[in-house]
Amino acid sequence: MALFKNGSSTNRRFTLTAKVSVLLVLAVFVPLIITLIGSELFLRPTLVSQASAQMATDAETHAQAIDALLIARLQDLQYISRYRAIQVYLSGNNKYQNQAKDELAVGNHLDANYGNWTLFDGSGNPVLSYPTALQRGVDRIPRSLLTQLQTHNKSLISDVHLDKQTHMAYVDMYTLISAENNRTIGYGRATFHLTDIWTAVNNATSAAPRSYAMIVDGNGMRIAYTNPDKTLTTLPAPLFTSVGPISDSLRKQIAEEDLYGNTMTKVKTLSDPKLMNTTRDGTSFDFTPATKSEVYQAYQVKAHVVPWSYIVLRPVDTITNAATQQDVYLVIIIVIVAVLAVLVGLLVGRTITKPILFSMSSLSSSSDMLNKLASREQVTATEQKWIVESSQTALQSVQYYTEATNVAARKLDEIGTELLHNWERVDPIQAQQRLREILAAAQYIEKVAMHQEKSNQSLSTAIRIATQVTDQLIEGATSANEAAVQLQEVIKQLRQVVGETK
Template sequence: MSQMRKEIPLALKKRRFSLSVYIPLLLALCAIIPLLITIGSIEIFLRPALISQISTDMEKSTQTHMQLVDTYLSERLNDVKTLSETAAIKDQLKNPQADSTNVRNILLSIQHRDIANYISVSLLTSRGNNVISYPAPPSSHGKKYLIVPGAQQALKQSGHVYVSDVFYDLTSNIASVDLYARVVDNNSQILGYVRASLSLRRIWEPVDSEQESGNSSYATILDQNGVRIAYTNPDLSGFTRSPFLFKAIAPLSTEIKNQIQNENLYGQDTNAVTTEADPELASFQNNGKQGDIGQINPAGQQQAYAVTRYTSSVVPWTYVLFRPLNAVTGLADQQLISIFIIVTLVLVAVLGIGVVVGRNLALPILRSVILLRESNVNLKTLADEESVVAAEQTWMVEASQVALKSVQYYTNSTSIAAQRVNQLTRELVRDIPTLNRERLQKVLGEIAEAASYIERSVKHQKTMNDKLETSLRVTTQVTEQLTRGATSTNEAASQMEYIVKQLTSVVGEK
C-alpha cells in the first residue's frame, strides 16, 4: 500500500497537462489526421492530374491557334492558286496590252474578300515586271525585287504557291508576306506570276490574344530562321511593338544574314535584325517534340515558364506559347491553400469545441479529484485518530484488567481479614474469663493487624476505583471519537457517492 502511494504522486508529477488540455488536443488530432490524409492524396494524385490537365489545355490552345493560322493561310494560298489558274489572268499575261477591265474586276473581288487582308494583288511577267496590280503597285524588296530570287527558283520546279519570308514596314507598322503562284499555258510554259502581298495582322491577332488570360501568358511565332515574326504586344493601341519582335533567338548564319540584307527582310533597312538570344528556347525548339511541355526561363522574364510549341503544316513557322509555371500549378496550389485554410478553420473550431467539451468533462473529474483528496485527508486523519483510540483502548483494557484483579485481590483479602477479626472477637468473648494478659495482648494484636490490613485494602480499592473511573472517562472519550469517526466515514461515503455521480455523468452508465 505504501509503495502504491509513492507511485501515484510520481505518475501525477509526470503529467504535464491537465485533462482539459488533452481532450482538445485529442479531438484536434482526430480531425487533422483525415485532413492530412486528404492533403497527401491531393498532393500525390490530384495535383499531378490537375497540372496534367492544365498542360493539356495549354497544348490544345497552342494547337488551336496554329490551326487557325494554317486555315487562314490555306485560304489565302487557295485564293492565289485559283487566281493563277483563271483564264482571264492567263490571257492578260499572254497579251499585256489587252483590255484589263475583266482582270481588274477579278483582282477587286479578291482584294475585298472578308478577312483577306491583302495589301496588293499583282500580275508579274516571267521576268518579274509588273503588268497590272490592285489597289496599288507592288512594293519592291531589297534590291528592287518584285519577286524574290528564291520564289522564281522554286516556282520553276513546282506548281505550289510559294510563301516568302516576312517583310516589315516600320512606317505603317505592317508585317507582310508575299504569296507567289506561277501562271502557265497549256504547254506548262511559265507566262508570269501572281503576287499577293498579305498583311500578317490576322496572324498576329491570336498571338496578341494570349495576354487576355491575365496570367502573364504570351506567345511568339518563330520562322524557319529562328526569328520572332510575331510576339504578344503589351500595347493594346498597337502603336508600338515588343522589343523582341523580329529578333533572332540564336545567332544567324552568314547566308541568312545575306538573304536578309538582299531582300530587306524583317524591316532590315530601317531596323537591323539582331539576336536577342534565348538559349533555352532555342534548345527547346531544336530538341523538343511537338506538343511537349517544357520548363524554361525565357529571355526578358524573371520567372520560370511552362512552354509548348506547335508547328504549322502550311508554312515553316512554329507557334510557341509561354505560361508562368505558377499559373500552370496555380490551380492545384490554390486547392492546397484552400485545404490548408479549411484545416485551419476546422482546427480552430475543433479546439474551441474541445475546450468547451474538455472543460465540461474535466471539471466534474477535477471536482471529484479534489473531493477524493479531501476524503483521503479525512480518512487519513480518521485513521490516525483511530490509531490513537486503539492505543488508548489497549491501555484502558490493560488498566481495567489490572484494577479489576487488584479489586478482586483486595476484596478477597478484606473478606479474609474480616473473617479473622470476627473469629478472634468471638474467641475473645468466649474465652475472656480465662484469658491471661499475654493471651489477651496477642489476640488484640492480631485484631489490630487485621484492622490495619483491612484499612490498607480499602485504600488500594480506592486507588483501583480511581483507575476504573479514569478508564470509564477514557472509554467515554473513545466513544465520542468513534462517533466522530463514524460521522467522518459517513461524510466520506457521501463524497464518494457524489464523486461516483460526477464520473457517471461524464462516462455514462453501463
C-alpha cells in the same frame, strides 16, 4: 497512522480540458491535413496536366487556323492565275492589260488583308500590279524563290516582311502561271498581311494572366509576338528577333530581301536556347523565356503549310494557382477550425471536469473527516489501552495481597492448631480464649479473601471486556484509516483524469 500522500512530480500533466481540446483539434485537423497533402500530390499534377492539355488545344487550334488561312489564300492565287486575260497578257498580248488588272482586282478583294497582286514575267520581273506596287526597293522575285518555283513547287510562301507604312507583317505568296501547253509564261504574287494572325497572337493574354504566344519561323525568327501595348501603336521588343545565332547566309538573305523589317531595325538575336533546341511537334516544356524572370510552361505546335511553330506560354504559378489558393483556403480553414475546436474543447472539458472536481472536493472533505475520526479513535484506543494496562497492574497487586492474606490465614490456622496441641503448657483459660480469637480472625480473613477473590474475578472479567473493546476501537481506527487511504487513491486517480496536480 500511515496517510496517503501524492508523490512529488515535476512533470506537469495535461488537464482533461486540454485533452478534450486536443482530441477535437485532431479530429478536424487530420482530415484537413490529408486533404492538403492530397492537393499537393494529386490536384497540382492534375491541374498542370489539364493546363498542358488546354495549351495544346489552343496551340493546335491556332496552327490549324493558320494552315487553313494560308491554304485558302494560296487557292485564291492559284484560281486567279487561271484567268484567261492574265494568261493572254503574260503571253505577250498587251491588249489584255486592263482585263488582267481587273482580274487581279477580283483577287485582291477576296480578303481585306491582301496588300496587292502582282504579275511577273518568266524572268521574275514585275509587269503589272493592283492596286499599286509596294515600296520594297527592287521589286522582283528573289532568285532562291524563283529557282524553287521553276524546279520544285508551283506555289510557295516567302519569309515574313514588314510593311513600312502600316507596320504590319506580310508574306508574299507566289504561284507559277502556265499556258495551255504547260509552258511557263510568268508568275503571280499576292501580298498578304498577317493581321488576323497577329490579332490571334495578341489575344493569347485572355487565356490566363500573364500568358502570351509567339510564332517562330523556320529561320528561328519571332515573326509574331503578343503585344503588351493594348493600343498597338508600338511593336513588341522581341518581335523580329532570333531565338539563336544568325548565320552569315541568313543575314545576307535578310539584307537582300529586306526580311523582318531589317531596313527599319536591324535584326538582332534574343537568345532562347530552349526554343532553338525544341524541334519536335506537339511538345510541352518548361523554361524561363529571355524576356521573363519566371518559369513558363510552353506548348509548341508546328504548322504544315509553312515552317512556322505556334508556341503558347503560360506562367507555371498561374497553372497551379487553383491548387495554391485551395492550399491557402485549407490553411485558413484549419486555423479557424482549430481555434473553434480549442474553444469548444475548453467549454466541453470544463463542463465535464466541473462535477468531477466537485466530487473530488466532497471526497477530499470526507477523507479529511475520516482521517480526523481515525486519529481520534486511535487516541481514545490508546487511552483505553493505558487504562486497561493500569487495571491489569492493580489486579496483579490485589492478587498479590490476596495471596499474602491467604498465606497469613493459613499460618494463623497452623499456630492455632499448634497451640491447641500444646495446651498443657499454657494457661488453659487464657490460651483457649486467644486461640478462639485467632481462629475467628483467621476465619474472617479467609472469608475476606474469598470475597476478594470474587472481586478479582469480576475485575478480571471487566478488564477482559475492556481489552476486547479496545481491540475493537483499534480495529475501527485501522479500518477508518484504510478507508481514508482508499479515498485518497480515488482522489489521486480523479486528479489524473482531469489532469490536475497538487
